[in-house]
Amino acid sequence: MQKKTWLIIALMLVIPGLLFTVGCQKKAVSQAKAPAPAPAPVEQEPAPKPVEKPPSDWNISQNNIYFEFDKSTLTPMAQDTLMRHAAWLRENTSATVTIEGHCDERGTNEYNLALGDRRADSAKAFLVDLGIASSRLTTISYGEERPLCMEQTEECWAKNRRGHFVVN
Amino acid sequence: MRRRIKLYILIMSVTLLGPSLSWAEYDVIDITKPFLRKIPLAVPLFKNAVGSGEEKQSSQEAADFLSDSLDFTGYFKLLDRGAFLFDPETNGVTETDLNFQNWTVVGAELLVTGYYRLTGDDITIELRLFDTFKARRVLGKKYTGKVANQRDIILRFCTEVIKYLTGGEGIFGSEIAFVSNGTGNKEIYISAFDGYNPRRLTTNNAITLFPAWSSDGKWLAFTSYKAGNPDLYIRDLAKAQESKVSKQGINITPAWAPGKFELAATLSFSGDQEIYLLTGSGKIIKRLTKSRGIDVTPTWSPDGKKIAFVSNRSGNAQIYIKDLATGRVNRLTYEGQKNTQPSWSPRGDKIAYTSQMDGEHHIFTIGTDGQNPVQLTYEPRDNESPSWSPDGSLIVFSSDREGPNRIYVMTAFGTDQRRLLVLAGEQTNPKWSMNHQNN
Numbered sequence: 001m002q003k004k005t006w007l008i009i010a011l012m013l014v015i016p017g018l019l020f021t022v023g024c025q026k027k028a029v030s031q032a033k034a035p036a037p038a039p040a041p042v043e044q045e046p047a048p049k050p051v052e053k054p055p056s057d058w059n060i061s062q063n064n065i066y067f068e069f070d071k072s073t074l075t076p077m078a079q080d081t082l083m084r085h086a087a088w089l090r091e092n093t094s095a096t097v098t099i100e101g102h103c104d105e106r107g108t109n110e111y112n113l114a115l116g117d118r119r120a121d122s123a124k125a126f127l128v129d130l131g132i133a134s135s136r137l138t139t140i141s142y143g144e145e146r147p148l149c150m151e152q153t154e155e156c157w158a159k160n161r162r163g164h165f166v167v168n
Numbered sequence: 169m170r171r172r173i174k175l176y177i178l179i180m181s182v183t184l185l186g187p188s189l190s191w192a193e194y195d196v197i198d199i200t201k202p203f204l205r206k207i208p209l210a211v212p213l214f215k216n217a218v219g220s221g222e223e224k225q226s227s228q229e230a231a232d233f234l235s236d237s238l239d240f241t242g243y244f245k246l247l248d249r250g251a252f253l254f255d256p257e258t259n260g261v262t263e264t265d266l267n268f269q270n271w272t273v274v275g276a277e278l279l280v281t282g283y284y285r286l287t288g289d290d291i292t293i294e295l296r297l298f299d300t301f302k303a304r305r306v307l308g309k310k311y312t313g314k315v316a317n318q319r320d321i322i323l324r325f326c327t328e329v330i331k332y333l334t335g336g337e338g339i340f341g342s343e344i345a346f347v348s349n350g351t352g353n354k355e356i357y358i359s360a361f362d363g364y365n366p367r368r369l370t371t372n373n374a375i376t377l378f379p380a381w382s383s384d385g386k387w388l389a390f391t392s393y394k395a396g397n398p399d400l401y402i403r404d405l406a407k408a409q410e411s412k413v414s415k416q417g418i419n420i421t422p423a424w425a426p427g428k429f430e431l432a433a434t435l436s437f438s439g440d441q442e443i444y445l446l447t448g449s450g451k452i453i454k455r456l457t458k459s460r461g462i463d464v465t466p467t468w469s470p471d472g473k474k475i476a477f478v479s480n481r482s483g484n485a486q487i488y489i490k491d492l493a494t495g496r497v498n499r500l501t502y503e504g505q506k507n508t509q510p511s512w513s514p515r516g517d518k519i520a521y522t523s524q525m526d527g528e529h530h531i532f533t534i535g536t537d538g539q540n541p542v543q544l545t546y547e548p549r550d551n552e553s554p555s556w557s558p559d560g561s562l563i564v565f566s567s568d569r570e571g572p573n574r575i576y577v578m579t580a581f582g583t584d585q586r587r588l589l590v591l592a593g594e595q596t597n598p599k600w601s602m603n604h605q606n607n
Contacts, residue, residue: 070484070506108508108522108529108552109377109597110421111478111485113391113398114434114441114462117418121439140397141418145354145375 055087060097065123065163070107072118074126078163082123085165086130099123100164101141102148104157113143123163138168206245207333208275210300211235213249214282214293215256223286230293230318231282237326237340238280240362241561242579243333247276256281261296263305271300280329291315295325297332307332319364330559339557341603344564345369345379345388346575350593356390361557361600363575363589369403378597380422380431385604387448389422389431400433402450413450417441423466423475432456432466432475443477456490467512467519469536476500476510476519476536487521489536500538509553512536513560513580514602520544520554520563531565533580544582555600556580564588564598 063085065078074082089095101120103112120139128134149156211234214227239246253270260266261281271279283294290312297307307328311321323340330338342361347354351368356379359366370376372394380389389402398420400413413419417436424431429448434441441462445453457463459481466477476489482499485506490497501507506524513519518533523543529550534541545551547569554565560580567576570587573594578585589595 070480106527107485107506107524110434110465111462111480111506111508113377113418113420114436114464117436117441118462121417121436139417142375145377 055084055091058084058088060085060088060165061167063165066158067119067161067163069104069157069161070115072101072115072122074122078123079126082126083130086127086132089127089132089136096136096138096168098166098168099137099139100146100166101139101143102146102160102162102164103144104160105144105147106157107144109144113141113145116141116143119161119163207243207277208247209238209244209278209280210247210252210271210274210276211238211249211280212252212254213256214284215259215261217283217285217292218287219257220286223284226286226291226315226318227282227284230284230322233319234280234282234295234322234326237323237362238329240577241330241339242584243330243561244278247274261294263296263298263303266298268298268300268303271298276300286315289314289316291318291321293318293321293325297329334559336559337603338559339562339603342558343381343385343601343604344555344575344588344598345381345601346566346595346598347377347379348591348593348595350591352593354596356388357591357595359589366589366591369405378421379599380424381599381601382424382429382431382448383427383602385601387424387429389424389433391418391420391422400435400450402431402448411450413446421465423468426468426470426472428472432468434464434466443475456492465509467510469512470514470516476512478508478510487519498538500534500536501541502538503541507532511554511556511563513556514558515560518580520556522552522554531563531582542582544578545585547585551576553597555598557600558602562600564600566596566598568594 063081065081068075099120101116103116120141124137124139127137147160149159211231214231216223216227235246238244251274253274261283277300279298279300281296285292292312294310296305299306309325309328313321327338327340339361343358344361345356345358348357353373354375354377355368355372356370356376357366357368372392374392374394376390376392378391386405387402388405389400391398392401395414397414398418400419400422401410403410415435415437418434418441420434422431422433430453431446431448432443433446435444440460441464442455443457443463443466444455447453456475457477459479462480464478466475468475473493474489474491476487478485479488485508487500487507487510488497489500500519504523504525507521509522511520517536519536520531520533522529523532528548529552530543531545531551531554532541532543547567549568551565551567554563556563562577562579564575564577566573573596575588575595575598576585577588
């Protein structure tokens with residue numbers, strides 16, 4: 001009887017322990033994976049600035065966001081940049097911004113013009129969700145018509161898959 | 169348009185020589201597989217009436233242009249004049265003067281002869297087409313006009329030849345619109361079917377893309393950033409007047425409904441890229457697609473009952489067909505990561521498109537039932553924007569195989585790939601018109 005009780009107690013301790021371990025592992029895996037979808041141009045992007053830096057020093061037009069190939073969803077890095085854009089827009093209440101959606105040259109130009117439109121729209125939607133008035137934000141797609149970088153390399157393509165912000 | 173009117177005035181007479189022949193009694197060329205065997209054709213120099221140096225030069229230009237134009241179709245194997253047992257100066261050009269054995273022995277199955285007279289600015293050309301094995305004339309035409317209209321006269325005869333052989337109108341009355349950035353901005357240009365006389369249509373000084381011809385050739389729709397946004401313009405070519413579709417977002421990829429003053433185009437004012445049916449003046453009639461994500465690049469079936477278009481509803485860009493009466497949508501392409509730029513053949517049976525593969529783009533055709541995708545281009549790197557000739561025998565496309573993007577033409581089976589023209593800058597987005605000149 002006593003033996004059985006001990007066994008139950010032991011199991012009660014061990015099983016949640018195992019579950020916890022599994023849970024940790026999962027978390028570790030997802031943490032390891034999280035930065036992976038970030039596009040290659042990470043090195044080209046300015047390192048994330050310290051949070052304490054005042055938004056007034058933030059230059060919205062010099063901080064592009066970047067997209068994965070054939071995607072218009074926002075990467076964690078892009079979301080981080082957009083949060084800084086939002087902070088800047090909150091401080092500069094009279095500023096209006098044009099969001100340009102761009103693509104790399106792979107794919108055909110009709111489709112890319114539509115893809116650039118979706119990219120600009122998803123950046124705008126994110127800023128609106130952060131409380132920026134939609135009337136302050138206009139979008140325009142340039143598709144693959146205005147590449148920044150002309151080489152046939154992934155590094156170059158990644159630079160071209162961008163959302164660019166112009167203060168009007 | 170102006171050209172056509174002038175042509176009617178200047179070509180005073182087009183006479184069928186001798187008794188009329190029933191020239192559509194059989195189609196010599198099987199248009200479903202015409203390029204399996206090219207017909208050996210001889211086009212010797214024309215016989216000259218006066219014999220002046222000026223006349224000889226003009227006459228040779230006419231014979232060479234006739235030869236080149238028929239060669240352009242891909243139907244013929246043009247025989248080398250050096251092998252001919254024939255002297256146009258001394259031999260005659262009618263069936264009674266011709267020794268058909270002289271032609272069959274060099275392999276010619278068809279023969280075109282010409283009798284050419286130049287008087288001042290006026291020309292008279294008699295042109296005859298012979299079936300050398302049957303030893304008979306199958307076509308005979310006499311044209312008079314101004315030497316400045318020699319090209320149009322020769323093309324009218326070429327159209328008769330193609331009509332006799334295929335029963336169709338051919339391509340010689342068609343034009344090609346395309347985008348060129350030679351001025352530093354992408355603008356729309358138009359040339360004849362063979363690249364002759366390329367001229368700039370737009371002076372927008374801004375990105376201008378996606379030309380689209382109406383069936384009658386009187387209207388050209390396109391997208392331009394000239395007012396800042398990618399807006400749709402619908403231009404009356406004769407009056408040079410435009411109407412504009414300028415909604416928030418993109419206003420792109422127009423495609424005219426066959427035989428109608430209506431067009432389909434992608435607009436994104438709703439927050440989603442959807443295809444709409446518009447009147448020829450740009451008013452929305454109705455929405456044609458309803459699917460979250462990108463729907464773009466419509467192309468009409470020749471009967472106007474269906475559209476093919478590009479959608480990423482499956483996760484990547486593929487081509488779909490929508491039956492406009494039933495609303496039913498079927499996915500057409502399954503092979504390849506991204507398939508875009510569909511172009512429905514005027515014969516109705518095939519759709520040409522661009523497939524992205526291993527970092528390159530290549531042009532394919534596929535049956536409208538989704539069967540038998542066939543790769544037509546292999547030259548690296550990017551072969552894009554296929555558009556069919558009005559008779560469905562040829563495809564125009566852009567390629568960077570020689571460096572910059574240029575316009576090329578090939579047969580519907582991928583044979584006879586050749587560059588159409590050379591211009592400053594790069595040329596993209598070609599669109600072949602229906603026949604709307606001369607014919």
